[in-house]
Amino acid sequence: xxxxxxxxxxxxxxxxxxxxxxxxxxxxxxxxxxxxxxxxxxxxxxxxxxxxxxxxxxxxxxxxxxxxxxxxxxxxxxxxxxxxxxxxxxxxxxxxxxxxxxxxxxxxxxxxxxxxxxxxxxxxxxxxxxxxxxxxxxxxxxxxxxxxxxxx
Amino acid sequence: xxxxxxxxxxxxxxxxxxxxxxxxxxxxxxxxxxxxxxxxxxxxxxxxxxxxxxxxxxxxxxxxxxxxxxxxxxxxxxxxxxxxxxxxxxxxxxxxxxxxxxxxxxxxxxxxxxxxxxxxxxxxxxxxxxxxxxxxxxxxxxxxxxxxxxxxxxxxxxxxxxxxxxxxxxxxxxxxxxxxxxxxxxxxxxxxxxxxxxxxxxxxxxxxxxxxxxxxxxxxxxxxxxxxxxxxxxxxxxxxxxxxxxxxxxxxxxxxxxxxxxxxxxxxxxxxxx
Amino acid sequence: xxxxxxxxxxxxxxxxxxxxxxxxxxxxxxxxxxxxxxxxxxxxxxxxxxxxxxxxxxxxxxxxxxxxxxxxxxxxxxxxxxxxxxxxxxxxxxxxxxxxxxxxxxxxxxxxxxxxxxxxxxxxxxxxxxxxxxxxxxxxxxxxxxxxxxxxxxxxxxxxxxxxxxxxxxxxxxxxxxxxxxxxxxxxxxxxxxxxxxxxxxxxxxxxxxxxxxxxxxxxxxxxxxxxxxxxxxxxxxxxxxxxxxxxxxxxxxxxxxxxxx
Numbered sequence: 001x002x003x004x005x006x007x008x009x010x011x012x013x014x015x016x017x018x019x020x021x022x023x024x025x026x027x028x029x030x031x032x033x034x035x036x037x038x039x040x041x042x043x044x045x046x047x048x049x050x051x052x053x054x055x056x057x058x059x060x061x062x063x064x065x066x067x068x069x070x071x072x073x074x075x076x077x078x079x080x081x082x083x084x085x086x087x088x089x090x091x092x093x094x095x096x097x098x099x100x101x102x103x104x105x106x107x108x109x110x111x112x113x114x115x116x117x118x119x120x121x122x123x124x125x126x127x128x129x130x131x132x133x134x135x136x137x138x139x140x141x142x143x144x145x146x147x148x149x150x151x152x
Numbered sequence: 153x154x155x156x157x158x159x160x161x162x163x164x165x166x167x168x169x170x171x172x173x174x175x176x177x178x179x180x181x182x183x184x185x186x187x188x189x190x191x192x193x194x195x196x197x198x199x200x201x202x203x204x205x206x207x208x209x210x211x212x213x214x215x216x217x218x219x220x221x222x223x224x225x226x227x228x229x230x231x232x233x234x235x236x237x238x239x240x241x242x243x244x245x246x247x248x249x250x251x252x253x254x255x256x257x258x259x260x261x262x263x264x265x266x267x268x269x270x271x272x273x274x275x276x277x278x279x280x281x282x283x284x285x286x287x288x289x290x291x292x293x294x295x296x297x298x299x300x301x302x303x304x305x306x307x308x309x310x311x312x313x314x315x316x317x318x319x320x321x322x323x324x325x326x327x328x329x330x331x332x333x334x335x336x337x338x339x340x341x342x343x344x345x346x347x348x349x350x351x352x353x354x355x356x357x358x359x360x361x362x363x364x365x366x367x368x369x370x371x372x373x374x375x376x377x378x379x380x381x382x383x384x385x386x387x388x389x390x391x392x393x394x395x396x397x398x399x400x401x402x403x404x405x406x407x408x409x410x411x412x413x414x415x416x417x418x419x420x421x422x423x424x425x426x
Numbered sequence: 427x428x429x430x431x432x433x434x435x436x437x438x439x440x441x442x443x444x445x446x447x448x449x450x451x452x453x454x455x456x457x458x459x460x461x462x463x464x465x466x467x468x469x470x471x472x473x474x475x476x477x478x479x480x481x482x483x484x485x486x487x488x489x490x491x492x493x494x495x496x497x498x499x500x501x502x503x504x505x506x507x508x509x510x511x512x513x514x515x516x517x518x519x520x521x522x523x524x525x526x527x528x529x530x531x532x533x534x535x536x537x538x539x540x541x542x543x544x545x546x547x548x549x550x551x552x553x554x555x556x557x558x559x560x561x562x563x564x565x566x567x568x569x570x571x572x573x574x575x576x577x578x579x580x581x582x583x584x585x586x587x588x589x590x591x592x593x594x595x596x597x598x599x600x601x602x603x604x605x606x607x608x609x610x611x612x613x614x615x616x617x618x619x620x621x622x623x624x625x626x627x628x629x630x631x632x633x634x635x636x637x638x639x640x641x642x643x644x645x646x647x648x649x650x651x652x653x654x655x656x657x658x659x660x661x662x663x664x665x666x667x668x669x670x671x672x673x674x675x676x677x678x679x680x681x682x683x684x685x686x687x688x
Contacts, residue, residue, distance in 0.1 A: 004470070007473065007474060007477050008473060010477060010481050011473050011476050011477045011480070011481060014476065014477075014480055014481045014484065014585065015476070015581070015585060017585070017589060018584070018585025018586065018588050018589055019585070019588075021585075021588040021589045021591070021592040022584075022585075022588040022627065022631060024592060025520075025524060025588070025591060025592060025595075025621075025627045026623040026627040026628065027623065029520065029595070029614070029617050029618060029621060030617070030618065030621040030622055030623040030626065030627055053619060054619070055615055055618045055619035056615075056619060057611060057612060057615055064609065064611040064612070064615070067615065104510070104511070104513055109511075109513060109514065109612075109616065109619070205558075208561075208562050210558065210561055210562070234564040234566075235564070237561070237562055237563070237564040238563075238564045240562065242559065242562040244555040244558065244559055245555065246554060246555065248554055248555035248556050248558065248559040249556075250556055250559075251550075251554070251556070261563070262563045262565075265563060265564075265565045266563075266564065314563075
C-alpha cells in the first residue's frame with residue numbers, strides 16, 4: 001500500500017512536470033499573447049518598421065533596455081506606432097532622444113536603437129519619441145544605388 | 153468406445169483439430185465423468201495440451217463439438233465462455249504464476265478479479281488455499297524464490313481460489329522429484345474427492361496417472377487408442393499394439409513407425425534419382 | 427536466369443510478408459481499440475505502467491536532452507556567428523528541439539528503453555503461459571495486460587518529449603549564454619519572438635502523441651504475437667526497436683510535410 005502510494009505520487013509529479021514543460025514552452029517562451037515586461041511604456045512612430053516585430057529588443061548603446069510591446073498603424077498619420085516597454089532602471093532617457101530601427105548584422109533581426117538626446121527632462125510613461133528614423137529596406141537601398149549609378 | 157455415461161461433465165464429439173498441415177485430432181470422442189479423476193495419457197506431441205485448450209475454449213475445433221456441463225464451448229459467446237471459465241481451474245505446465253506478484257497475491261488475483269470481497273476475507277481465503285497445498289509460510293515469497301514443486305503447488309492454490317467445479321492439470325508431474333510428485337498425486341486425488349470436482353490430468357507418466365485415476369484415456373496419432381478404468385485399459389493392450397508399446401515404454405513399435413517411412417538413403421540423396 | 431527469378435520471388439515474398447505483418451497488426455489494433463476505454467476502469471494499472479515506462483525513462487531522456495541542447499548550442503553558435511547572427515542561437519536551438527529533435531529523439535530513446543521492455547515483458551508472460559492463465563481465469567489479457575501498457579507508453583511519450591525539449595533549450599542556454607557569451611536577453615527574446623505557441627509547441631506535441639501511439643502499438647503487438655521461445659522473444663524485442671524507429675522517422679517526415687511544409 002505504501003509502495004503503491006509512492007508510485008502514485010511519483011507518477012503524479014511526472015505528469016505534472018511534463019505538462020509544466022509543455023506549458024512553459026507554449027505560454028512563456030513563445031509569442032503566445034504579449035508577455036508583459038515590467039517597466040514603463042513609450043511610443044514612437046515610424047514610416048516603415050521593416051522586419052521589426054513584437055518582442056524585438058530596444059537597445060541603448062548596444063545593450064537591451066526594453067522590448068517592443070505592440071506595433072499598430074496610427075489611424076491618422078498611417079505611420080506604424082511602436083509601443084515599447086522600457087526597464088524601470090533606465091528612467092532617465094532624455095525627451096529629445098532619437099529612435100532608429102537597425103538590423104543586427106547584414107541579415108539579422110531588427111531592433112530599435114535609442115540615441116539619447118541632451119534635454120534635461122526624462123521620458124515618462126506614455127510619452128512619445130518624436131524623432132525617428134525608419135528601417136533601412138535593403139531593396140530600396142540597392143535600387144536607389146543602382147538608380148544613382150544609372151544617372152551618372 | 154461408446155460407454156454412454158449419463159453423468160459425464162465434459163464431452164468431445166467427433167472433434168477435428170489441425171494446426172496447419174498437422175492433424176492433431178482426427179474425429180475423437182471422449183467423455184469425462186462428473187466427480188472423477190480422468191487421466192489423459194499419450195506420447196509427447198499428441199495434442200494433450202491442445203485438448204485442455206479445447207475444453208477451456210482457448211482454441212476451437214475445425215468440426216465437432218466440445219460440451220462442458222451441457223454448454224457448447226466450441227460455439228460459446230465470449231460472455232458465456234468467461235462465465236464457464238470461472239468454474240474451471242487450470243494448473244499450467246510450469247505453474248504460470250504471475251512473476252511480479254507474491255504467492256499470496258497470486259492466489260488472491262482471481263478473487264480480486266471476480267469478486268468484491270473485502271481485504272480481510274480475501275486474506276483468509278488465501279491462507280486457507282495455501283494451507284491446503286502446504287505453502288502458508290511461503291505467501292510473501294515471489295515465484296522466482298520457489299522450487300519447481302512449490303511453484304506448482306502455489307499455482308494449484310491459485311487455480312482452486314474460486315472453488316472451481318472442474319480442474320484441468322497440464323503435465324503436473326513433469327520435472328518433479330519423487331517426493332513432490334507424491335505430494336501432488338495425493339493432492340489431486342484428495343482435492344477431487346473432498347470438493348467433488350471433476351479432474352482431468354494430462355500427462356505422459358503412465359504409472360503415476362494410473363495410480364490415482366478413475367478413468368484413463370490414451371491418445372496417439374490423433375485418435376483414442378484406449379479408454380476405460382486403468383484395469384480395462386491394461387486389458388485392451390492385446391488388441392492395440394500402439395497401446396501396448398506406450399504402456400510398456402517399448403522403443404520399437406507402431407508409435408514411432410512413421411519416423412522410418414523414407415529410407416535414409418533417400419534423404420541423403422543416394423537413391424536412384426528420376 | 428534462375429537466380430534473377432529467385433531474387434524477384436524473394437522480393438515478392440518480402441512484400442507479402444510485410445503486408446501480412448501490417449495486416450495482422452491492423453487487426454490487432456482494432457481489437458485493442460475496443461478495450462482502450464474499458465481499460466480506464468482500472469486506472470491503477472495504467473498508473474503503474476506510466477511509472478514503468480515513463481518515470482523510469484526520465485533519467486535517460488533528461489540527460490540526452492541536456493546533451494543534445496549543449497551540442498545544438500555549440501554547433502549553432504559556430505554557424506550563426508559566421509553570419510554575425512549569434513543572437514538567433516536561442517530560436518535555432520528552441521525550434522530544432524520543439525519541432526523535431528524533442529519528439530523524434532525522445533521517441534527513439536523511448537522505443538529502445540521502454541518499448542523493448544514492454545515487448546519483452548509481454549512476450550515472457552506469453553512464453554510462461556501467464557497470458558493463457560489470465561484467459562483461463564476469465565480475465566481478458568487485452569484489458570488487463572495489453573491495454574494498460576499501451577496507455578502507459580502513449581501517455582509517457584509526449585510528456586517525455588516536452589521535458590526533453592525544455593532541458594535541451596536550457597542546455598543551449600548554458601553553452602550559448604553562460605559559456606560563449608551570447609546576449610541572454612536575445613537568447614530568450616528571439617525564442618519568444620519567433621516560436622509560435624500553437625504551430626511549433628503544439629505541432630511538436632501532436633507529433634509526439636502520434637509517435638507515442640505508434641511505439642505503444644508496436645511494442646504491445648510484437649510482445650503479444652511473439653513466438654513463445656527464447657529466440658522468438660529476442661526477435662520480438664529487436665523488431666520493436668527497429669519497427670518503432672523506422673515508423674517514427676517515417677511518420678515524422680509525413681507529419682512535418684503536412685504541418686510545417688509548404
